[in-house]
Amino acid sequence: MPLILNGKELSETIKKELKLEVESYISKGLRKPALAVILVGSDPASKVYVRRKKESCEYVGISSLSFNLPESTTEVELLELIGKLNGDDDVDGILVQLPLPSHINTQRVIEAINPEKDVDGFHPLNMGKLATGKDDGIIPCTPLGIWIMLKHYRIETFKKDVVVVGASNIVGKPMSLLFLKNEEATVTVCHKNTKNLKDHTQKADILVVAVGKPKLITDDMVKENSVVIDVGINRLEDGKIVGDVDFDNVKDKVSAITPVPGGVGPMTVVSLLINTLSIYRKKHGFSPHPLTEI
Structure with missing residues (x-):
């Protein structure tokens, strides 16, 4: 059985810690x-x-x-x-x-x-700081949430081959920049015009998928014992929520995987709280929030 990266459980733990933190300020x-x-x-x-x-x-x-x-x-x-x-x-x-x-x-x-109030981290100044490796910008919530999850579960990124499928400003681009920071990993970014997607995903030690296409990634597209991060949230005609990864068929091949729902989604919301508190801390003369350290 793979390690299930439970974002719902982790986010609840972090929220309890944030609640105590806010109470200390009050x-x-x-x-x-x-x-x-x-x-x-x-x-x-x-x-x-x-x-x-x-x-x-x-x-x-x-x-x-x-x-x-x-x-x-x-x-x-x-x-x-x-x-x-x-x-x-x-x-x-x-x-x-x-x-x-x-x-x-x-x-x-x-x-x-x-840009100093931009909790989403989408302002060009914050994106530019991330691209140039500066530590004083605001990181977009979904990539930050994924990074916090990887650190919590002690998933090694150093010298890993990472493939990010999806090149949006919200997830794909900033996610790839986080992996590149401090030359942690070798990163490939794929998108809708990538030829032979399978050739890229099969080489990934860590695969992040964020395209919004149900079950795009099948078991033959992933590397044995890799780590799969599914950002997709798709509602099928029967009302079922699924990700961009065919979870049931992929899970037995990988070492760790996020479920949908209950994986990346809750971490995105908790990262919004972390970014808000980080801005608040700076305004009151404290250091940036430790959970934003990359």
Whole structure:
């Protein structure tokens, strides 16, 4: 049996630790950390994600400021709200839930957020810091969550061959940069135009898959005793949630694997809390959060 990388269990453990941490700040007379979450429109999946984030914030003691805006909200109105939150010293982090309605320029919105409050880590300044190996940027939540999971389960990355399938700014690119940091691993990034995907994935000691295609990775595409990180969340017609990896057939071939659900997803949410607290700590003269150390 492979090692099941239980993100749900690990995230609950971390949240309990974060709760105690926040309580220690309050006991010193400091204000509560605060995260502003902006939702534009009524996308069902986005509403679920925002609710989960709000519940997690409330559990650990972070004030969650919700801004639920109608679909008709203009780009100018959204940018004005972001500007106000940028200037509010009592707001530590700002998160704009994606995707945004088609009439709003997503990149323009991301770049409008103060990079020091950019809990998602998507601002070009934070992405640039990650690309150049600087330690004072904010790391995107899903890659950070995966990294924390790898460290927790003592999965060695040094000198490993890593293949990342998916080249998005949200997961694929920043994930590959984390593995490259300090020349930890040799990284191959694959995407929709990669020829003979199987030739690449079969060589991976660590395989990270984030494309949003159900059961894309089959057992013949993975290396014996490799580590598989499945970021995909796909809902089938029967309502079942599956990942990008054919879990049932792949699990007996690998040494470790994340389940879907219950793997990477919960780690993404807990990383949002960690990033918020890291921003809060810096603002109050503390060092960055230790869980963000790469």
